[in-house]
Amino acid sequence: MAQLSLDFTDVVILSTVGLLSAAYYFFFKKDSRVVVSPATSPAANATKKEITKSSAGKKSLVEKLRSQNNENQLVFFYGSQTGTAEDLATRLGTECTKKYSLPVLVCDPEEYDMMELVEWIENEGTESTLFGFFMATYGEGEPTDNTVDFYEWIMAGSGKGDDEGEEEIDDDELLESGSLRGLPYVAFGLGNKTYEHYNAIGKRLDQRLAKLGGVRVGELGLGDDDDSMEEDFLAWKTAVLVDIAKHFGLQVTASGAQRDAPHVPLFDLVNVAEDNALERIYYGEHSNKTPRRWQMLKNGTLDQEDDPKYVETEKTTYDSKHPHYGRILKSRPLFVDVHDEYGFDSNLLLPKAGHKRYQVSDCKVRIERHCLHVDLDLGDSGLKYVTGDHVGVWPVNDEEHVQRLAQALNISHGVLDSVVQLNPNKKNMSAANAKMPFPAPCTVRTALVNYLDVSSTIKQHQLEILAKYADDPAERTALFELSENRERYVTLIEKSRKDLADILEAFPSIAVPIVVVIGELLPRIAVRYYSISSSSVEEPTKVGITAVMVRYAIPSCHPAHRADDKKNDSVVIREGLATSWLQRLHEQRTESASRTNGAAAAPFSQEDEALPIPRFHLPMYIRTSNFKLPKNPRLPVVMVGPGTGVAPFRAFVRERFHLAKTRPEMQVGPTWLFYGCRHPDKDFLYRDEFEQMEKEVADGSVKLDLRILKAYSRVEGQKKQYVQHMVQQHAEDVWNMIGKQKGSFYVCGDAKHMAHDVHETLTALALDHGNLGTEERAKTWVKDLKSQSRYLEDVWA
CATH class of the missing domain: 3.40.50.360 (Flavodoxin domain)
Incomplete structure (x- = not known):
């Protein structure tokens, strides 16, 4: 047994520790029920x-x-x-x-x-x-x-x-x-x-x-x-x-639409004198307090496109309710000349030919596909991210869509540009506690462009409201039937994703007040999340987004409301709200357009001391994720991400390559990516970057076991290959990295098909190469991988 000896210094140190411990107990532990975070709650009998x-x-x-x-x-x-x-x-x-x-x-x-x-x-x-x-x-x-x-x-x-x-x-x-x-x-x-x-x-x-x-x-x-x-x-x-x-001991009442009861609006619409409220007016910004303003940096550094830099007039903390507005540093297409083709029955009325996004011939519609990489500037916002996190952004509507809705509502530009405020309607019992649907005062146009989703599919219960504002008896009856008959609603409205403008055009006698439209019928634009495709180690002050444009053609049934209605069913083109917005911004930057990023016209110039949202600044915040690289960079990582599922893996690969290149003493472990797309010459995302990294590894400039293993599903004359097939082909290597070397396995992309198939492949791989004996033991092994956070998924439906 070792002898214990203390000199004077030891005594002083121990005495100090003892005093500090006593002080801590007296001041902090004395009443442990008073806590800062609700993660540990007060006792049930707390005051x-x-x-x-x-x-x-x-x-x-x-x-x-x-x-x-x-x-x-x-x-x-x-x-x-x-x-x-x-x-x-x-x-x-x-x-x-x-x-x-x-x-x-x-x-x-x-x-x-x-x-x-x-x-x-x-x-x-x-x-x-x-x-x-x-x-x-x-x-x-x-x-x-x-x-x-x-x-x-x-x-x-x-x-x-x-x-x-x-x-x-x-x-x-x-x-x-x-x-x-x-x-x-x-x-x-x-x-x-x-x-x-x-x-x-x-x-x-x-x-x-x-x-x-x-x-x-x-x-x-x-x-x-x-x-x-x-x-x-x-x-x-x-x-x-x-x-x-x-x-509550109340009498049960029957369900269903109350056809004879008039609709009582949830809000009253109040006009605001714009010249007396400039500082109070919202111009499309998202805020948890008051309107926000920006100012141009007089001597700000210009980027490649000569876009000036702006900062907020008031410093603040950013979060999901008060987002940072990140400037677009760069936007570039990741592939071109790629199309989706749809075929339809000859009895359907096809869209008009000549549109820049699609071509129409015979009974087919050929739609362009686009994919963008966008870099957003974190600047001095104080926001930080870790590779694998998500970024949330709030898109804005296409002004052409807003104008189409305004025409269907039969409202003028004067109404659109009037500054309004919503107040609870005392005649509606639900109004007292109703949440305001958007920041106000603002113009009606600002609400429709920046805050409310005009492309959202109309809900069944909303058709009851619209029915009560229909003057034509036949239209009124048809709308009530749609609000009550689920099967009919799904067939005529939901499957063709009809929005409010579609309904108003199909039922022209509807005269719904604008206060009902902006206060009850249109939902708030929801935040859209993207897996960050940049590395926080390599690029800590910028966030990368990889976005493929959502654009497709579907048949649309006409919700006929008269026996003699001869309108044909048609084919319509639908677009994703967020991705079409990102593409518009990219095109505006490319064309050096002067239009703002969706903000309504305002009495400000770009040189004013305080102005609304500057051009090409996107509302954004960082959402933390558990989808992370292992803390030890020497451990192997195996990634499976076809299509835009490659987004976080572009970040993972770049980070590991960056570490291997700048800090070779780390000895970064094997870094394997299974990537799938249709054709290597058409939609291979980040191909130039991956090939450059592979070249530097091959010539010995960077020491790293980097593999980009490709699966192509649309190459003429070749059998379709998907990522799970490639994983199976390299089953022994994958087992060595995951089963023996304790590496991590990652999947990003479609949850329903791809992720399921990869999961099954990994289970079969474990059974064949892990000497586990039974399928049940192989499934348990895969389940254990997940519980150890060594099998992580970032997937979507």
Whole structure:
């Protein structure tokens, strides 16, 4: 046993440590219930003062509910990444108000102190309030951004829990079993069966609430976006409306459209004098506080296209509700002269020929495909990302589409350019707690271009609203039938993705007020997410986006409303909102156009001290992801990403190549990418970059085992090959890197087909080369890879 000896210095150090430990315990540990993050909640019997301390900056849920002063109250919380969960919560709330005169509060859990649920149950009871949870599952079984704090608190640090409910979730000592005893709630989960963790958040939350003493009213609703989220919601809604009525002791009323009841707008439209409100007007910017302004840097450095640099007049912190506006540094096409061809029946009316995006001949439509790489500047925003993260951007509508809608609404340029404000309509019971659909005051044009999605498919319940504004009896009846007959709606509206302008053109007698259009019929433009295709190590101040243009042709049925209507069904061209916007921006930059990036005309010049959104600046924020390279760069990585699934792997490969080139002492491990496209000379993304890296590896300039293994599916005279085939061909090498050398396996792209096939290939590979004996053991091995975060997917449906 070694002898212990202390000199004077040791005594001083130990004494200092002891004093600091005592001070820490006295000042910090003395009241461990007062915390900063809701990830560790206050005890069930914590005081209101303690709860407020633990949720600094959050609104008080208890105070909000008490201020409502209602005999009965519905409180719906939504976890939404793209707005769907919020929309469903709002729709159910609106129907409860219409049918049962129940006031509804629809809340973003990120804004409220959700810990106060405990206090509310203890002090107010459970008879007069019913809570609702509409929870989407994001990514690989993760909560949406706006529910992270609430989820971590309610799950008491138990992480993912168990999706199937077979295992108990351990209680946190500060959130005891039964602390929400009697809490009545309804729950609807939003997910996609294509993903492994289908509706995980909704299921886990329901299980957890039951464990804490909650009592679910009705069945747990589960919506599947791979099939029909809307039909799943409608089926659940029909039953849960009855359950809600029974909970409050109310008489159950029949479902269906109320044809004779007039529509009461949710908002009133108020005109604002523009000359007295320049500083208060929004010109299309996204903000969580007040209008934002930019100024040009007088001596700013110009980029290759001589675009001036701008900075915001007020420094701020950026997040998903207050995005940074990143300047486009570069945009370039990744392939050209690529087309998709569609064939149709001869009885369909084809689009007019001569359009720059497509060609029409005989019964075929040939549409151009485009793919862009766009670099956005983070500048001095303070935003940082890690390779593998996602970037969210908010697109704007095509002004031609907005003008088409304005014509269908029969509104003038004067109305479009009038500055307006929305105020709750006191005649509508739902208005008091209604969320404003966009920042205001702004012009009607700004709302339609920048904030509201004019290309969204019209919902079935919205057709009931439109029917009440139809003057023609035949059109009115047809619209009501579409709002009530699901099969007819799917055939005539949903499958051909008809938007509001389409409906107004088909039913010209509709005279719907503009306040209903911008206040109720058009959803807010949702953020679009892209896997970042740049490396934070190589390019820390810029974010790369890889975007293929969404453009396709589909048959469109005419929703006939008269027996003598002879209009033919037709073929229509649809475009993705975000990708078509990115292409317009690219073309505007290329052509050095003077038009702004979607902002409405404003009384400012580019040289003013404070001006609205500068040209070619995109609203963006960084969303963290678990899709990360191993911390040890010496470990092998195997990547599978066909098409635009290569986006994060372009970043991975560039980062590993950069490290191998600039820091050879790191000895970066094998870096293999299985990439698939149609044809090597047409749609091979980043081909020039990959070939240059391969050349430097081949000539010995960079020491790295880099392989870009290609699969082509549309080369004339050759058999179709897909990425899973290439993985199988190199099965032994893949097993050596993943099974023996403890490397990581990554998949990005289509979840339903490609990712599933690659998963099956990896399982077969493990069985054949891993000496695992049985298929069951091979599946377990693959499952263990995922649990160790060595098999990661960044996939979409």
